[in-house]
Amino acid sequence: MKLNIDVAIIGGGTAGVAGALDLRKQGLTVAVFERHKIGSQASGVNYGGVRQQGRNSDELPLSKRSREIWEQLPNLIGSNCDFESTGHLKLARSEKEMEDLEQFSKLAAKHKLEIELLDHRSLRDRFPVLGESVIGASYCPSDGKANPRLVAPAFGRAAIKAGALIFEKEGVTNALHSSTGFVIETEKGRKVYSRVLVNSSGAWGDTVAGWFDEHVVLEVKNPNMFVTAPMPYRLKVNIGVPGADFYVRQTDRGNLICGGGFGISDRQASLSRPKLDVAQETSARLIDIIPFASESMVIRTWTGIEGFMPDSIPVIGMSEKIPELVHAFGFSGHGFQLGPVVGEIISELVTKGSCSLPIKPFNINRF
């Protein structure tokens, strides 16, 4: 089996399929290779928070542009994927955390991101669902939530409709580069010849980069999640804390989706397991922060495989070693909101070799 294509994309998470869709619009031929199913890894099992608040300052310009694309999803991919701009509340449980939030609000102002700081009194007035222990918060009204299980598959379908080729259950085993371009081999024995290669392989991004002698340290972590049975809808806003060791949101069907801590994984086998005791600790925090959760019941736990870079921001940009190799991986547990803009960035890098957004901080050889 042989295939000649302009752009080969390794990894069928949101970044990869969003990139495929945009590249098709630029008229290039595209093939995506995904070891499992589109969106079956981190893209599909994450928390579902769509937020700009709390990001590293380098990510803010990208996040802002991505937020615009989230509004356009119905036109872009035929579904809003349950995206709702119900706001994001970052809670401070100590004076130190409140100071952190104040710092971020100054940074946000520079990036024209609207943030409102709330003290204990106004917080409890505006959000009576919260428990007593929160001393203050930072509220970002333009943030929100969406259903992660729907996003990548919807981008995938749109990409296919636009003429992209998507190969599921077909992982890439090896890729080489020479003066004539890339030769990619898949586990089904297919040989793919492409001019450009996109490495959007998530937690396996370092492996693919390593094929081209670009070595980065990527740590695999497994955000531990659990969900409750549906309850009357009382929590509109998406909740997080500085340090991200606790986050909770309520779906409009009423389930509380809650996360904190990490499970365990076997990256080789693409397996990850949540830990019940970690979920137990998180649920104690849940009841403390959202007292009405004491009437809920935990119905299942899960986790996913996430790639974390040492500085907790992704690798995005052209390869430093191989022309026509584009990297976009290692989203360090907060890639969901960035998915749509990364697709645009990939496309721009492929077609122009440069990007209008400031992506220099995400360069692969910054370490």
Next chain:
Amino acid sequence: MKAERVIIVGAGPAGLSAALKLIRSGIRPTLVDEAAESGGQIFRRQPKEFKRSPQVIYGFDAKSAIEEHRKFDEIAKNIDTRLGTMVCGIENQRLYLFNGAEVDFLDFDRLILATGAFDTVIPLPGWTLPGVFTLGGAQVSLKTQGCAVGRRIVFLGASPLLPYTAFQYCMAGAEVGGILETTSLSSKLAALPEMLKHSKGRKGVSMVAKLVLKGIPLRLGVKPLRIEGNKSVKSIVFLDSRGRENCWDCDAVIMGYGFKSENQLADLAGCRLYFEAQTNEWRVENDGEGRTTLPYVYVAGDGNGVKGWESARIEGELAANSLLKDLNLVSKMSEEIGVKNKLKKLSFFRKALDRAFPYPHHLAAEIEDSTIVCRCELISAGEIRQASKVSGEFEINRIKSFCRVGMGRCQGRICGSTTAEILRLLQGTSLEAVGHFRAQSPVKPIPTQNFRIFE
């Protein structure tokens, strides 16, 4: 010798049999069961406040029931037995337990899963109304609570326990409105000769005859259409074998289309499951002697393919025997010669039962779009079909992630079979390719206020 920590999950015929075997060989397992009393389902013991004799409760199975209860009493004297304790998760060799108040854990060296089975159901319009219960539920209510599930009860489905339970209800003085079986008369007649070869088969046939003699209406080859009622069951409407629409007044419908193994823990532990085409069941891969693909996990009884309590008893002892052998402890099956033959003979009867009470695949697969399939999340057959059509996919966990079927409290136990049949038919694929819902911990819900770690 270091004391091996062995845990047995399930205090039904398989689990008790395994426990007894281990105790007699010097091992002290811990026995855990989520129910308040031992006995599994068929021999579930009544709460201690109840006084009825076993003969009244278990009918001609009374002797076996008494044996099971005596086994438990003997076991309870010797080892730690934890009833009312649900195994909610397993991580490597650690079992998480919920006792109703808090979650605790127990580490183990070896684990025997004897987790039994639960009812297979097929949804129809009105099945979520108060007054619709399962066959297993009807049994539990009568045997362990002394209650009939209604004042005029109709039994619906395809299961040997259907006439059996109707008979028990009759004997107990409840009013049985009738029995509706989806199996055709011709299928019954074809299976009859084999059934009559076995004493249990003959007992079953005589039960049906007695019911008919009592004037209980029995209809074969029916197609159930809907259950009617405003806030609770008022009647059931069906097509008889001639295609005529009938309506029977009733205040309870008992539904049963066979049983399905509870194998979530084996799945969660990492044991390999396979699809047994002959019985359309997902089973835990085992070596015929209870060993799974994990060296420290064993399976026995209805939790690994529904075969009935007699097979379960033998398999329990067999699994314990394998465990002892694996520990290099000398062991012998109580009836070494003939164990495999006994199991085989029992399987012949099981096959006869399956032919006499076949699961009506088409009824599940052709459910109308508007009928609710997932009662935890209120997902209709139409939504399942839509999710499959739009995505082009049929693997059951992917469909679950798209339309939420099986995402509710029961983790797809109730809706799983029907969902698989719908997908199989829609996409022209096989049940094996559709797959089964992946188990996730906690395997059953735990109130958050009990789940959290207490300081």
Next chain:
Amino acid sequence: MSLLKRIADTDRPKVTIFIDGVEIQALLGDTVLTAILLHGKRVRVSEFGDGPRAGFCLMGVCQDCWVRSHNGKIFQACTTPVEEGMSLVTTIGNSSNES
């Protein structure tokens, strides 16, 4: 009217419980589900608006009989024995507030 009907083993000590504020005499050994369905026809109201539910499998599998007590605790009615003084609420879903 009620869903269930006692037909045996009625000679057991009485247990007083409350269902929707009404004092009920259950019998020791009854499960919460039995006690509720001997009194009425509903254990809870479905959170999805399709009306009353009264459990289904009676043996801890279907998870359809979770009921709420007056003081905010929840439990599976078919596997929980009645206790003196229990106060149960069947008029709402699984928690204390209407949407």
